[in-house]
Amino acid sequence: MKNAWKFPGGLSEPGEDIGDTAVREVWEETGIKSEFKALLSIRQQHGAPNAFGKSDMYIICRLKPLSFHINFCPHECLKCEWMNLTDLAEADDTTPITRRVANLLLYGHREGFEKIDLSMRELPSVHRGLFYKLYHKELPELYENIARMD
Numbered sequence: 001m002k003n004a005w006k007f008p009g010g011l012s013e014p015g016e017d018i019g020d021t022a023v024r025e026v027w028e029e030t031g032i033k034s035e036f037k038a039l040l041s042i043r044q045q046h047g048a049p050n051a052f053g054k055s056d057m058y059i060i061c062r063l064k065p066l067s068f069h070i071n072f073c074p075h076e077c078l079k080c081e082w083m084n085l086t087d088l089a090e091a092d093d094t095t096p097i098t099r100r101v102a103n104l105l106l107y108g109h110r111e112g113f114e115k116i117d118l119s120m121r122e123l124p125s126v127h128r129g130l131f132y133k134l135y136h137k138e139l140p141e142l143y144e145n146i147a148r149m150d
Contacts, residue, residue: 004093033067034063035064035066037117039062039118040117043060062105062108114138
């Protein structure tokens with residue numbers, strides 16, 4: 001959809017982590033500094049005409065703003081502004097995925113983000129000296145070390 005409200009986004013650089021991509025894209029498009037908090041959802045799509053012949057995964061992250069003054073990139077955006085999530089979810093000129101994510105964020109804001117967030121844990125890989133990032137719902141403390149208890 002052209003001329004529709006949407007969240008900032010873009011392609012990852014080779015070797016760039018999901019959260020780093022989200023933070024970079026928000027900065028490039030809006031001038032807002034932010035911090036990665038959690039992964040919210042993933043859209044997977046095949047056969048999209050602008051996906052360079054690849055399957056397309058659109059990963060939606062929840063970020064915490066560290067600045068609030070907008071200095072948007074006119075090459076990437078026609079307009080950029082802070083919006084109330086309810087207004088965004090109800091706007092006629094928004095993309096379906098943006099509407100869905102706005103509703104998801106409203107739910108998280110009202111009921112607690114632990115109900116929607118897929119948080120990230122960095123864990124040691126089986127390959128010496130390497131680490132990987134695992135995104136999942138938070139485990140209750142009791143289950144963090146349950147294997148050690150059995």
